[in-house]
Amino acid sequence: MKNLIERYVYDVTRRLTEAQKSEVSKELTANIEDMLSEDHSEDNIKKVLIELGNPRILATNYRQKPRYLISPDWMEDYLQTLKIVIVIFASIALVFGLIEHIMNPEAENIVGIIFEVFFSVVGEIIQSAFSAFAIVTLIFAGISASQQNDKCLQWNPDKLPELPKENVKKISKVESIVGLTLSVIFGTLFVYFMWRNQTFIGWFDGDNFNTVKVVFFNATEIAKFIPLYIISVLLSVTVNLLKIKYGHWNLSVATVHTIEQVFSVIILFLFATNSNIVNYDFWIEAASYTTITAEQFSEGFSKGFIGLAWFVSVMSAIDILSIWVKTLKPKFKR
Amino acid sequence: MIDQEIFNNMKSELRRGTQILAVLSQLNQNQYGYSLLQNLEEKNINIEAGTLYPLLRRLESQGLLKSEWDTTESRPRKYYLLSDDGKTIYQLLVEEWKKIMDEMNNLFKGDTK
Numbered sequence: 014m015k016n017l018i019e020r021y022v023y024d025v026t027r028r029l030t031e032a033q034k035s036e037v038s039k040e041l042t043a044n045i046e047d048m049l050s051e052d053h054s055e056d057n058i059k060k061v062l063i064e065l066g067n068p069r070i071l072a073t074n075y076r077q078k079p080r081y082l083i084s085p086d087w088m089e090d091y092l093q094t095l096k097i098v099i100v101i102f103a104s105i106a107l108v109f110g111l112i113e114h115i116m117n118p119e120a121e122n123i124v125g126i127i128f129e130v131f132f133s134v135v136g137e138i139i140q141s142a143f144s145a146f147a148i149v150t151l152i153f154a155g156i157s158a159s160q161q162n163d164k165c166l167q168w169n170p171d172k173l174p175e176l177p178k179e180n181v182k183k184i185s186k187v188e189s190i191v192g193l194t195l196s197v198i199f200g201t202l203f204v205y206f207m208w209r210n211q212t213f214i215g216w217f218d219g220d221n222f223n224t225v226k227v228v229f230f231n232a233t234e235i236a237k238f239i240p241l242y243i244i245s246v247l248l249s250v251t252v253n254l255l256k257i258k259y260g261h262w263n264l265s266v267a268t269v270h271t272i273e274q275v276f277s278v279i280i281l282f283l284f285a286t287n288s289n290i291v292n293y294d295f296w297i298e299a300a301s302y303t304t305i306t307a308e309q310f311s312e313g314f315s316k317g318f319i320g321l322a323w324f325v326s327v328m329s330a331i332d333i334l335s336i337w338v339k340t341l342k343p344k345f346k347r
Numbered sequence: 348m349i350d351q352e353i354f355n356n357m358k359s360e361l362r363r364g365t366q367i368l369a370v371l372s373q374l375n376q377n378q379y380g381y382s383l384l385q386n387l388e389e390k391n392i393n394i395e396a397g398t399l400y401p402l403l404r405r406l407e408s409q410g411l412l413k414s415e416w417d418t419t420e421s422r423p424r425k426y427y428l429l430s431d432d433g434k435t436i437y438q439l440l441v442e443e444w445k446k447i448m449d450e451m452n453n454l455f456k457g458d459t460k
Contacts, residue, residue: 037404040380040425044400047381047424066397074401077408 017058018045021068028072037075082150084157091153095146100187101194102145103138108198110134181261182339193253200246207235207242216298227298234290241280248273267340274329281325285318366394368444370402371429371437374412379424403427411436 022045026038048061065071083091114133118126207230215228252273255266284290291314296307369392373383380400387394406412411433415426429437 039423040404041400043422043424044380044396046422047379048396064396066395071397071401074398075404077401077405 021062024068025072029075082154087153087157095149097187097190098149099142099145101190102141104191104194106137106141107134110137181343183261184256186257189253189256196246196249204239204242207239227294228292229295231289231292234287238284245277245280248276262340267336270336271333274333278326278329281322285322288315368440374427374429377426377428379426
């Protein structure tokens with residue numbers, strides 16, 4: 014069975030460069046013939062081929078230079094970056110997927126919509142996780158390939174990372190990055206919704222979901238809040254950036270965090286106590302469908318809203334308190 | 348109980364460095380792949396065929412060996428021989444090997460005292 018030898022040689026040489034191919038093929042065949050020493054039985058051929066080893070490994074030995082996509086030196090950085098980028102991509106896909114499919118469902122009934130939303134969102138998360146994987150891998154393969162040749166990589170002892178501080182409460186990087194991503198996404202969306210209030214929230218004209226008959230928010234009142242809300246989003250972005258920078262709770266992170274929380278609570282109270290915020294015509298329209306009067310609607314809404322504002326402010330207060338404890342406790346211990 | 352696998356790994360790592368020296372030492376005369384393999388085997392130097400053949404090509408591309416196809420026999424064979432550079436490097440490596448032996452022996456002696 015001469016075929017076996019040819020197949021073996023082919024399996025080795027197909028993994029080599031064109032320049033090596035013909036020479037290795039000729040020499041390897043000659044070597045195998047020598048090793049067979051006249052006994053061309055199938056068993057002997059198999060014995061010799063097994064002795065030569067797996068064609069893949071033999072080809073690696075012939076190739077001389079080790080080959081890899083990402084060199085072992087970069088592997089650890091690659092894996093860490095991969096983890097963070099996949100989390101960011103997946104959370105963006107989750108948020109946008111949810112919004113897109115809940116707002117424009119194709120299914121007709123509620124069960125269908127739930128299934129549609131679930132499966133399309135899961136699909137989109139997987140898709141963007143794969144994109145993240147591909148992007149990070151390509152970038153690192155590029156870095157790894159470009160640095161392969163200068164063997165003694167120049168490095169500067171001044172650029173060594175600082176030691177992590179002891180006795181401080183750490184903030185996980187992933188958590189801060191997710192926080193940053195989410196506050197940017199939700200911030201932008203919310204500003205957009207408030208700005209486009211006229212087209213999104215309100216009583217729609219009968220079966221036609223394209224035009225709003227009576228809008229929910231009072232456009233002139235809501236416009237006053239947009240700049241305040243943008244400031245609050247910027248504050249939250251700043252907090253997350255500081256968290257990423259320091260990686261632990263310290264005075265500046267805690268201070269900005271407190272300012273951000275207090276500011277949001279103030280906005281919330283301004284919002285909740287502003288009785289003109291909701292278009293009164295909206296309540297009149299609502300009242301026309303029920304036995305409740307427009308006045309009761311309006312009153313109930315603002316009571317509920319104020320209640321919510323109190324609840325949020327209590328939660329914020331607890332949060333701020335616990336963060337100052339986290340920040341200051343290690344200082345007292347020292 | 349020692350871990351046999353750890354020991355085997357260390358042993359083959361230690362021996363791997365001597366393989367090139369062993370191969371060079373036999374190439375003062377023309378040899379083809381398989382004859383060299385048998386030659387080494389007779390002297391109890393075990394090197395796998397799958398390691399030796401690529402190694403010969405590598406040493407040739409580094410200019411330590413020169414090669415020639417002999418097509419006069421019934422089947423063609425590629426013969427290898429030390430080049431002038433190869434001879435020089437072989438001599439240097441032998442001296443290095445002796446130095447290593449002396450140094451190691453010195454260490455071992457100091458250890459048993």
